[in-house]
Amino acid sequence: MKVCTAMLRYHLGQVTLTCFVDHNEVPEDLGELDSDIETIGHGAQASGDLPWRLLGLRQLLHDPRADLASYGGGVFPLEDGDMRGIIIIHVLSRLDARGGFSSSPDVPVQRESMGGELWRTYRDRWGASS
Numbered sequence: 001m002k003v004c005t006a007m008l009r010y011h012l013g014q015v016t017l018t019c020f021v022d023h024n025e026v027p028e029d030l031g032e033l034d035s036d037i038e039t040i041g042h043g044a045q046a047s048g049d050l051p052w053r054l055l056g057l058r059q060l061l062h063d064p065r066a067d068l069a070s071y072g073g074g075v076f077p078l079e080d081g082d083m084r085g086i087i088i089i090h091v092l093s094r095l096d097a098r099g100g101f102s103s104s105p106d107v108p109v110q111r112e113s114m115g116g117e118l119w120r121t122y123r124d125r126w127g128a129s130s
Helices: 005-022 030-047 051-063 080-095 116-129
Strands: 002-004 111-112
Touching: 002 005, 002 051, 002 116, 005 030, 005 051, 005 080, 005 111, 005 116, 030 051, 030 080, 051 080, 051 111
Parallel strands: 002 111
Antiparallel strands: none
8 A cells, every 4th residue: 555755744744843833842741732733633634634644654653764854844853763752653642543553554555755636546546445
């Protein structure tokens, strides 16, 4: 299964950029991000990206070769440890009601660079066949 890297970067970037509007670094109390994460989650749900986002984030979390820093929004530098240990885990814990993020995805996931139209076509075709 493929997950669009631009979609993951967009959703994670929204969290990190929102965070840094009010902070110079990741806040000690990640609960300060909860409202923004839930708002962003509603947007992902409305666009049809939420299940894909969760799948992609779980894959990122469990892929030791992933360059997580490249998913931080690009405005403020976050190291891999900050993205994995703080942002991705916290986002998943807020949005994945099943709590299944502690294990890697059940299906093989490949992150792939694709344009928005190609992504929507792939997502919608795959969703219709499942």
